Amino acid sequence: MNKPKKVVLAYSGGLDTSIILKWLQTEYGCEVVTFTADLGQGEELEPARAKAELLGVKPQNIFIRDVREEFVRDFVFPMFRANAVYEGLYLLGTAIARPLISKHLVEIARETGADAVAHGATGKGNDQVRFELSAYALEPDIKVIAPWREWDLTSRTRLLEFAEANQIPIAKDKRGEAPFSVDANLLHTSSEGKVLEDPSQEAPDYVCQRTVAPEDAPDTPEMVEIGFERGDAVAVNGERLSPAMLLTKLNELGAKHGVGRLDLVEGRYVGMKSRGVYETPGGTILLAAHRGIESITLDRGAAHLKDELMPRYAELIYFGYWFSPEREMLQAAIDRSQEHVSGTVRVKLYKGAASVVARWSDHSLYSEAHVTFEEDAGAYDQQDAAGFIKLNALRLRLLANRDRRLRG
Known part of the structure; x- marks a missing residue:
């Protein structure tokens, strides 16, 4: 060169x-x-x-x-529309x-x-x-x-x-x-190396710097309500906030309750495995809340397809292909799915956990009339299920008949 x-x-x-x-x-x-x-x-x-x-x-x-605003608005939020986690756990903060x-x-x-x-x-x-x-x-x-x-x-x-x-x-x-190396941004803190290199040894308490230990978190749960518009969080407890300020607020709430700690051995793109300790308090709350609002606003077919695409999308980010055409193609599909992902989710923060306890939306697909165990006033005819099951069982019955014939 x-x-x-x-x-x-x-x-x-x-x-x-x-x-x-x-x-x-x-x-x-x-x-x-x-x-x-x-x-x-x-x-x-x-x-x-x-x-x-x-x-x-x-x-x-x-x-x-x-x-900070560009980071959350143009990078973090698009990623969270996809519910992206690498190898099932890592929220891709670095x-x-x-x-x-x-x-x-x-x-x-x-x-x-x-x-x-x-x-x-x-x-x-x-x-x-x-x-x-x-x-x-x-x-x-x-x-x-x-x-x-x-x-x-x-x-x-x-x-x-x-x-x-x-x-x-x-x-x-x-x-x-240094005992370990640290990389931090508004989404997370990442600690790697030195005292963390042996995955058989528990990470020392001092490694986590952003969150309190769950056992030291408050003994009283705290509720937080997160408002969404078209897949992006826009408000916390009724207060509209900019993307960076919203994530900052969720970080404060999550850190106080010990939310978002992760000890992970991951497969690096270059081929080796490495161990890292991650703290993603606000992101952990945001992921739970986003999946919560999708659960009532996103059609089953779209939701399941998103879950199939997600590991590939997450891998593209982890490997460094944010500006690739395939990531942009997936993003277009994901963004299309978010048109009706609007509403509010209530999340309970307690001792390291962020649990969805309520969700509501003007765009909801949930119909209490159809799922009630009480009288449904004709909203759903249970006898229709018999034909549905028989049609779906047809190929299984044909397989069973063939196998019985060949055995006999």
Whole structure:
């Protein structure tokens, strides 16, 4: 690859991406532009600006953007319309953030005339794939630099030596190896590595940072009502909120009640299995509520087809194909299914659980007249069921007759 002249780096301001920033300057002799995204990770981002300036980045080349509303509106909510969970459990909190970051990297590259983008994902993980597939889908000729696949800084000791040699500030707690790595955004917190690498050992209590332990949660349940319009949550307890503010509110409620903890061993796209501890309090409530409103507004055929498509849709997001035509095709079908998914769901939060206890909608398909155990005033003729059963049993009876004939 020809040496780039200007690189847009996904920059957190932490030690690793600061080392990458300096390495790009020294290895390629190129100008570096930094992009720091406010995804609701709960950290002050202005120190990233100061650190980038300290490392020689021009002020006009430092980009810090609040993308929380875009993240929830354009990425999280479309995903939740599909009820997407990877391998039956994981709510894709890290995976869904990567295409958004790549989108902004490419946009900033265009704005600044940069010919390359760079990220800090390692060569063992999923994120390298997600960043790069998204970047190439949006800008096919962009150069992508992944320092972890190129440099010889293969240990924490060598990273620290590089930082000290290049006068990169090192926080005192970074001089020893971190007990685990953390990635956070408005949807979830992900913890991996170190003390979590042995899946036979229970994760230490301190790993979970966003939620209280369920056993320490309040002894009194709390009810929350979530309003939906066309498949998207729009209100909490009757108060209309923007997408990001709504998810923030659900996070607060879920965290207090220990909702959304997950200890998972998952199959990475690159082939290995890995163990992670995830906290997704608001997302767990949102998923339960969305399935609750779909249960009365979505036809059985459409609902079952959605459930068949969901694992493929979730896999596409996990693998990094958000900007692929197949994901967009599935999204169009999913969005079509949501036209009447409007109404309100009441969810009970208690000791780590988010349980749907009531749901109602002007678009409901539920008919009490048809399902009642009392007199139904002719709404349903039970004798019709006999012919329905006989017709559906016909092929089974033919099979049984054939098998009996061949045995006999």
